[in-house]
Amino acid sequence: MGSQLPLAARGRDGRHLHGCPLCEAMCGLEVHVENGRVTRIKGNPDDAWSRGHICPKGASLAALHDDPDRIRRPMIKTGGTWREVSWDEAFRRCTELLAPVIEKYGIGAVSAYTGNPLGHTFSLSRYAGVLMGMSGIPSTYSPGTIDQWPKNLSSHLMYGSWWSFPIPDLERTDMFVIMGANPAASQGSMMSAPNVVGLIDDIRKRGKVIVIDPVRTATAARADEWLPITPGTDAALLLAVTHVLFDEDLVRTGHLAPHLDGLDRLRALAGDWSPERVADTCGIDASRIRELARELAAAPRAVVYGRIGLCNQEFGSLASWLVDVVNILTGHFDTPGGAMFPRPAVWTLTTETLPGLEDGAAGFGRWHTRVRGAKEVLGQAPVSCLAEEIATPGEGQIKALITVAGNPVLSTPGGHKLDEVLPGLEAMIAVDIFLNETTRHADVILPGLSPLEQPHHDDLLLGFAINSFANYSAPVFYPEDPDRPEEWEILIRLTGLCTGTPAEDVDVAAIDDGFFDYMAFTRGLDGAALREQYDTGGPERMLDLTLRTGPFGDRYGENPGGVTLEALKAQPDGINFGPMVPRIAEVLRTADAKIRLAPEYLIDDLPRLAARITRAPDDLVLVSRRHLRSNNSWLHNMPPLMKGKSRCTLQIHSADADRRGLRSGDVVTVTSESGSIDVPVEITDDIKPGVVSMPHGWGHAKAGTRLRVANASPGVNTNILSPPAFVDEPSGNGALNGIPVTVSAATALHRNHEMEKQ
Ligand SMILES: Nc1nc2c(c(=O)[nH]1)N[C@H]1C(S)=C(S)[C@@H](COP(=O)(O)OP(=O)(O)OC[C@H]3O[C@@H](n4cnc5c(=O)[nH]c(N)nc54)[C@H](O)[C@@H]3O)O[C@H]1N2
Ligand SMILES: Nc1nc2c(c(=O)[nH]1)N[C@H]1C(S)=C(S)[C@@H](COP(=O)(O)OP(=O)(O)OC[C@H]3O[C@@H](n4cnc5c(=O)[nH]c(N)nc54)[C@H](O)[C@@H]3O)O[C@H]1N2
Ligand code: SF4
Ligand SMILES: [Mo]
Numbered sequence: 233m234g235s236q237l238p239l240a241a242r243g244r245d246g247r248h249l250h251g252c253p254l255c256e257a258m259c260g261l262e263v264h265v266e267n268g269r270v271t272r273i274k275g276n277p278d279d280a281w282s283r284g285h286i287c288p289k290g291a292s293l294a295a296l297h298d299d300p301d302r303i304r305r306p307m308i309k310t311g312g313t314w315r316e317v318s319w320d321e322a323f324r325r326c327t328e329l330l331a332p333v334i335e336k337y338g339i340g341a342v343s344a345y346t347g348n349p350l351g352h353t354f355s356l357s358r359y360a361g362v363l364m365g366m367s368g369i370p371s372t373y374s375p376g377t378i379d380q381w382p383k384n385l386s387s388h389l390m391y392g393s394w395w396s397f398p399i400p401d402l403e404r405t406d407m408f409v410i411m412g413a414n415p416a417a418s419q420g421s422m423m424s425a426p427n428v429v430g431l432i433d434d435i436r437k438r439g440k441v442i443v444i445d446p447v448r449t450a451t452a453a454r455a456d457e458w459l460p461i462t463p464g465t466d467a468a469l470l471l472a473v474t475h476v477l478f479d480e481d482l483v484r485t486g487h488l489a490p491h492l493d494g495l496d497r498l499r500a501l502a503g504d505w506s507p508e509r510v511a512d513t514c515g516i517d518a519s520r521i522r523e524l525a526r527e528l529a530a531a532p533r534a535v536v537y538g539r540i541g542l543c544n545q546e547f548g549s550l551a552s553w554l555v556d557v558v559n560i561l562t563g564h565f566d567t568p569g570g571a572m573f574p575r576p577a578v579w580t581l582t583t584e585t586l587p588g589l590e591d592g593a594a595g596f597g598r599w600h601t602r603v604r605g606a607k608e609v610l611g612q613a614p615v616s617c618l619a620e621e622i623a624t625p626g627e628g629q630i631k632a633l634i635t636v637a638g639n640p641v642l643s644t645p646g647g648h649k650l651d652e653v654l655p656g657l658e659a660m661i662a663v664d665i666f667l668n669e670t671t672r673h674a675d676v677i678l679p680g681l682s683p684l685e686q687p688h689h690d691d692l693l694l695g696f697a698i699n700s701f702a703n704y705s706a707p708v709f710y711p712e713d714p715d716r717p718e719e720w721e722i723l724i725r726l727t728g729l730c731t732g733t734p735a736e737d738v739d740v741a742a743i744d745d746g747f748f749d750y751m752a753f754t755r756g757l758d759g760a761a762l763r764e765q766y767d768t769g770g771p772e773r774m775l776d777l778t779l780r781t782g783p784f785g786d787r788y789g790e791n792p793g794g795v796t797l798e799a800l801k802a803q804p805d806g807i808n809f810g811p812m813v814p815r816i817a818e819v820l821r822t823a824d825a826k827i828r829l830a831p832e833y834l835i836d837d838l839p840r841l842a843a844r845i846t847r848a849p850d851d852l853v854l855v856s857r858r859h860l861r862s863n864n865s866w867l868h869n870m871p872p873l874m875k876g877k878s879r880c881t882l883q884i885h886s887a888d889a890d891r892r893g894l895r896s897g898d899v900v901t902v903t904s905e906s907g908s909i910d911v912p913v914e915i916t917d918d919i920k921p922g923v924v925s926m927p928h929g930w931g932h933a934k935a936g937t938r939l940r941v942a943n944a945s946p947g948v949n950t951n952i953l954s955p956p957a958f959v960d961e962p963s964g965n966g967a968l969n970g971i972p973v974t975v976s977a978a979t980a981l982h983r984n985h986e987m988e989k990q
Contacts, residue, residue, distance in 0.1 A: 243268060248708040249276055249804045251688035252290040253352040254863055257419040257426060258690045258697070259285050260806060261293070263708050270294035270684070270708075280806040281701045285427040287419060288861050288873060293683055295870040297709070301938045302665050303679040304712060314667075319716060323725055323735040325676050329659035330729055333632040339730060341631040344372040345618065347638020348379075348864055354689045355771045356637060356680070359720035361581040362747050363636070367730035371608070373615045375643060378966040379540065380422060382548035384610055385596070385963045389831035390556060392821035394610055395582035395695060398556055398571035399423050400535040401812055402431040402698055405569040406439030407527065407534035411466055411555065412541020412969075416450035417858040421539050424697035429454075439531070442524075444469070444516075445541060446855055447883070447925055448918035460920035463853050463970035465514040466538065467547040467841055469521060470554035471505035472514075476525035477561045478502050484529065484563040491816055494830035498557065501835060513845050515920065528562045533569025535559060541855070544968040547841055548960035553834050560829065565816075572812035573819045576694035577702040577795065578778040579755075583695060596833070596962070602628045604957065606964055614964040615640065616956035619649040622657060632659040634726055637680070641669040642865040642931050645954035645966045646906060651934075663722055666866065667938035669931070680719040684708040689775055702779065703806030704797065720744075720771050744769040748777065755781045762788070772797060784809050837962050850922070852888065854904065854953060855969040857925045865929035868942035880930040880947025881914040884975065885921040889913065892976060899978040902926075904971050907952040910978045924975060926950040928968070 245265050252259045260279030264272040273294055275286035296302065306322030307314045317325070333341055344363060350356045364372050376384070380397075388394035400408065402425050410432075413421065420428035429451075435441050436456060443452035444459045444466070452458040461469065477483050478499045485492060507518035514521075528534050536558050542551040556571065564570030576583060597607040603620040606613050618640065622630045633654070641647045641654070647669075654660060654673035662674035671677055680686075688705045717725070721740050728738030749759030751774065765788075766773045776797035780786050786794030800807060822828060861873040868874060882902060884894070894900060896915045901908055902924070911926065919925060931949025932942040951968075958967045 243709045248706075249279075250684065250705045250708055251690060251703055252286075252293065253349070253683045253688055253690075254289045254293075254867075255419045256421050256424045256693050256696065257285065257287075257428065258282065258424055258693055258703075259287075259290050259426070260703060261286060261290055263293070263684065265708065270297060276805065278805045279703070280803075280808040281699065281703065282426040285430075289863060289867060292867065292870040292872050295872055296867075297682040297684045299869060301667070301869055301940055302682065303667060303677055306679060307667075307677045309675050320736055322676055322678060326661055326678075326726065327729060327734040327736060329675055330632055330661070331734070333658050334730070334732070337629075337631055339368045340370050340628055342369050342634070342730060343618070343621070343630045343632075344369055344634040344636065345615070345638045345640050346372060346374045346636045347640070347643075348375055349637040349866075351692045352690070353686065353719070354691045354775060355686065355718055355720045356723070357692050358581060358771055358774055359723040360636060362743065363634075363723045363727050366743070366747075367727045369730060371611070371613060373618050373640075374612065375615060375638065375640075377612055377615045377964055378544060378644060378968060380543055381609065381612070381965040382543045382552040382960055382963045383422065385549050386553040386556065386834070388610060389833060390553065390828050391819055392823070393819060396573055396819050397422055397696060398559065398565065399574055399696055399698060399812070400537040401569050401572050402428070402435065403811060405435060405533045405535045407531040408432065408435045408440070409442045409444065409524075409528070409534070409536040410451060410455070411444040411536065411538040411551075412543075412545070413537065413539030414445070414449040414451045414858060416454070417860050419860075422696045423537060423539070424693045440527075446920045446923040447857065449857070453918070459516055459520065462513060462515040462849075462920070463855050463923060464546040464967070465510070465844070466542050466545070467550035467554055468505065468510040468845060469514045469516060470551060470558055471502060471841075472507040472510045472518075472521045473525045473528070473558050474498070474502040474554065474561065475505045476507060476522050477529060477558070480526070482525065482529035483561045485560065486563040486567070487814070488560060488563075488565060488816065488827070491820065491825070491827050492560070493824065493826035493828055497830040497835075501830065501838065510845060528558065528564070531564075534562065534564050535570050537571070541969055543960075543965060544856070545970050546958070546960060546967045547837075547844070548965050548967070549834055549962040550837055550841055553831070557829060560827065566814045568811070573815055574695055574697050574812050575700045575783050575815060576697070577700050577784050577807075577809060578691055578694060578775065578782050580691040580695060580778065582692055602626070606959075609962070609964045612964075614956075614959055614966060616645040616959075616966055618644070619646060619653050619956075622650075623653040631657060633657055634661045634663070635670060635674070636663040636723070639668055639670045639865045642929055642949055642951065645951050645958070645968065646956040647951045648907070648949060649956070661726065663719065663726075666869070667936075668866070669934050669937060672934065672936040678722050680722075681711055682709070685711045686718070687772065691775075699811055700784070700809035701806060702795070702800055702809075704775070704800045705804070706801075718770070741769055748773060752777060757781070757788075834962060840961060850972040852922055852924055852973050852975055854902070854950075854971040854973045855923055855925050856950065857883070857927050859927055862927065862929055868929070868932060868945070869939045871941055874941055874945060878912070878945060878947065880911065880927055882911045882975070883914050883916050883919050883925040885919050885923070886915050886917055887921050888924070888975070889915045894977065900975050901978045902953060902973050902975050904953040904955060904973045906955040909948045909950070909952050911948050924973065926953075
């Protein structure tokens with residue numbers, strides 16, 4: 233074991249440049265250090281991508297680094313008591329716990345949950361691929377199935393590539409239609425852009441911005457128009473737009489025409505979906521829907537964009553597909569100012585494939601879960617199945633779990649059930665930096681480093697970025713223990729352990745070399761020969777390989793002047809290779825290299841949408857929201873982000889509040905089919921009547937956690953209200969929006985606390 237990092241210039245006083253790993257905006261930060269401590273963090277004005285942008289979360293990296301609650305040394309729990317141990321002892325304990333489970337029940341009894349921060353570090357994201365691809369663990373879980381799975385599915389079906397997402401070309405579009413996203417809070421998702429709100433303001437100056445959302449969000453408030461839609465009905469709206477495009481002869485496919493398959497099929501089915509048929513259900517006038525289609529068709533540069541509100545809903549796959557359909561039919565696809573496929577400077581696990589995870593092998597319904605019978609989609613079952621797969625005895629029961637950078641107890645539907653069953657596992661290993669609601673159940677915690685102690689490079693997110701861009705930053709500080717393993721080494725040891733080698737004896741370098749050789753091989757290169765050029769392995773060697781063989785790389789000398797990791801390191805402000813370029817022919821991986829406009833698998837879901845149109849309206853439905861100063865469940869322990877009044881409230885329209893005799897601040901009981909919580913209300917007119925909204929990631933103050941700041945303002949866990957089996961059928965993705973609920977003045981104020989503090 234040992235650090236592979238260059239030792240120069242770390243922890244020194246002065247100005248350090250560092251990439252922010254907290255969200256998809258990928259800001260370049262300036263970290264000022266005095267006397268070994270961070271005194272100030274600001275945006276780097278010279279950053280080739282973000283040009284000085286920063287948000288309060290980025291500035292809180294200092295608080296994260298200094299947080300006394302952050303786990304710095306491995307910990308083992310025995311007899312209910314935690315103690316810090318050496319890395320060797322921690323790995324030995326992993327072996328003691330996991331080896332007998334594998335021996336007794338087989339590797340099928342082991343599963344893993346890999347969480348969101350994985351997408352933000354090149355150490356974890358690359359080597360999670362090793363864990364998932366090489367450990368033999370048959371199925372793993374991730375928040376992908378409560379996030380972008382419908383988009384993965386629609387891209388797989390339309391383009392033959394489940395990670396190729398068309399991204400709105402914000403810098404060059406004149407009309408931007410935002411559906412189910414709130415970039416003013418999230419800073420953009422699957423649309424990586426620097427200072428996204430500034431870019432949206434610029435579009436308004438040039439043209440028009442429309443927000444389609446049940447909530448008048450901060451993004452909607454600064455748009456030209458807010459169209460309050462009934463949650464879960466976006467697919468119907470988009471089908472009606474498609475109907476009008478065909479009906480009024482507005483379809484212009486331009487250069488895409490030779491690449492399209494299924495246009496007639498699409499025209500035929502859209503015929504049934506007139507604006508008049510869907511208007512009442514969507515809550516948007518038929519005339520406005522018609523006009524929207526005409527405006528999109530008439531605009532020289534326009535783009536429709538849908539994000540989490542379109543994915544995490546009952547018709548997520550249909551809506552994800554139809555966003556692309558509308559962009560294609562209006563000629564705003566693979567062309568500047570429309571939706572375009574980024575050209576990432578590095579190829580990553582999402583642009584390339586791992587053994588067992590390749591597109592050819594991707595599909596749906598090849599197996600079903602043991603307990604609920606849920607179908608697998610693209611290799612994963614809905615994450616809401618995890619609790620029942622742990623709790624239900626029988627062949628295939630999960631007996632051991634590895635969590636990597638995830639907090640499913642708070643983040644996943646019915647996570648409180650997971651909370652109940654995790655203690656029943658025979659072994660649980662967490663790779664995490666906090667003792668939180670999930671990791672409190674682990675037997676061993678193997679901590680990662682603070683972001684400021686790690687080198688940073690954004691891999692996965694480059695595939696969603698509006699410019700081709702790369703930036704590498706060195707660590708700001710030395711880790712306190714220079715011999716500690718980095719996270720990629722931890723993942724390799726756990727992978728080795730799953731295949732039968734004691735974790736402490738795993739030959740990390742050999743597995744790393746094998747991974748490198750495989751990745752080189754998929755590029756037509758001889759990994760063993762290439763390795764001779766490198767002194768060390770790990771993620772930096774992999775980054776060099778993937779940069780050099782990427783679109784701007786030097787191809788190990790074949791393309792002189794092309795980029796290498798060394799060249800990138802010499803440009804601490806990063807390198808911007810420019811805007812997206814048309815590249816449809818390169819992207820398409822369907823058998824006949826055509827875009828499938830009308831995939832049968834999705835068309836099969838239309839009867840379910842038709843039934844939605846005639847369904848009686850719900851009295852109240854719940855949607856989710858994000859806040860600029862939260863990050864899912866895990867930044868609530870940072871004092872600078874927790875200032876101000878409590879954000880964990882139920883937003884409700886004044887008419888709905890009046891009907892129930894509620895005043896702002898009253899505590900109400902919110903009940904869904906899956907559970908009940910008590911939460912204070914916030915009355916507003918910035919929400920569609922009949923809709924209420926809650927943030928997720930709250931519900932702290934559980935016994936045995938070490939989150940002093942978060943636990944002082946715990947909030948409640950909205951996912952108690954998310955019914956685990958309420959999913960988008962084609963993808964299995966959780967429908968965390970549009971959940972039918974009732975709201976009434978709370979009768980038993982104490983109950984919540986009992987539920988939350990068990
Ligand atoms: N500050 C901050 N930034 C984050 C995160 C965070 O927690 N905090 N999380 C990160 C993660 S993991 C992700 S995936 C991204 C998500 O990024 P975004 O997709 O921008 O997510 P939200 O801000 O939650 O916006 C979702 C919007 O969808 C709306 N909505 C709900 N249901 C429907 C519906 O049926 N139809 C329509 N049209 N709209 C609907 C909601 O009202 C909400 O305004 O943000 C990332 N960035
Ligand atoms: N109701 C509702 N629920 C939702 C959503 C919603 O919109 N509504 N959104 C969903 C979405 S989009 C997502 S992505 C999920 C997120 O779900 P998760 O990924 O499970 O949850 P996070 O809160 O992001 O947890 C991140 C964990 O990683 C740890 N961590 C942070 N940085 C590092 C690191 O560098 N190394 C390691 N090893 N650990 C680290 C933190 O301590 C924390 O335990 O939540 C989902 N849940
Ligand atoms: S916008 Fe995102 S990347 Fe930029 S500072 Fe904030 S959290 Fe970090
Ligand atoms: Mo997410």
